[in-house]
Amino acid sequence: MTIANRQFQVTDPAAQQGLVQAQPLATLVVSHEGTLHVNHVPLYLDPSRGPHGTLVGHVGRGNGVWPLLPQQAVAVFHGPQAYVSPSWYPSKAIDGKQVPTWNYATVHAHGTLSAVDDPVQLRAILHILSERHEAHRPDPWRIDDAPPDYIHKLLGAIVGIELAVERWEGVWKVSQNRTDTDRAGVVQGLMAEGTSAAQDMAALVRVA
Numbered sequence: 001m002t003i004a005n006r007q008f009q010v011t012d013p014a015a016q017q018g019l020v021q022a023q024p025l026a027t028l029v030v031s032h033e034g035t036l037h038v039n040h041v042p043l044y045l046d047p048s049r050g051p052h053g054t055l056v057g058h059v060g061r062g063n064g065v066w067p068l069l070p071q072q073a074v075a076v077f078h079g080p081q082a083y084v085s086p087s088w089y090p091s092k093a094i095d096g097k098q099v100p101t102w103n104y105a106t107v108h109a110h111g112t113l114s115a116v117d118d119p120v121q122l123r124a125i126l127h128i129l130s131e132r133h134e135a136h137r138p139d140p141w142r143i144d145d146a147p148p149d150y151i152h153k154l155l156g157a158i159v160g161i162e163l164a165v166e167r168w169e170g171v172w173k174v175s176q177n178r179t180d181t182d183r184a185g186v187v188q189g190l191m192a193e194g195t196s197a198a199q200d201m202a203a204l205v206r207v208a
Helices: 013-022 119-133 149-155 179-193 196-206
Strands: 024-030 035-041 045-046 054-061 073-085 101-116 158-173
Touching: 013 045, 013 073, 013 101, 013 158, 024 101, 035 054, 045 119, 054 101, 054 119, 073 158, 073 179, 073 196, 101 119, 101 196, 119 149, 119 158, 179 196
Parallel strands: none
Antiparallel strands: 024 035, 024 073, 045 054, 054 158, 073 101, 101 158
């Protein structure tokens, strides 16, 4: 990833991994023999595996990407994003030399993507994913709630994937290049939008 403005680069592992955990649906890109294979896959980060952690998930057995593995891949995680109107900048009143932009936060995880086809490991992956996303519920669903023969059949329909992360890259483009006054205007404008996405971005701009 080429970062045009280093001011937007975020290298703090806690911030990067926090976004990954909050927004687990990744855009997974694999290049093979000149063709890009793109999938959208929820991935769980296991920070204890490897120096930079390992991302774990699964795809359908009919998905054409897993027979190509292992391959180098990148998983892109998208955080808050929002349009920023130049009318929100108080500095616009001075010379009018302002234009629209787009604020966003994103993390790229680069590494080697491998397939996991062992039933025991696949079941462990399903346990991890379900527990991660059900933990906050008053009556969480567990894989053992389903009939064993049903789960066994489903295990035959999926293939696990693991991305051993070799490098993280983070970009938070959240108005860091604006004055304090203009950033306050952006926060006010975003809050007036009244959407949860705009509010999430406003929270990032406040601490930029």
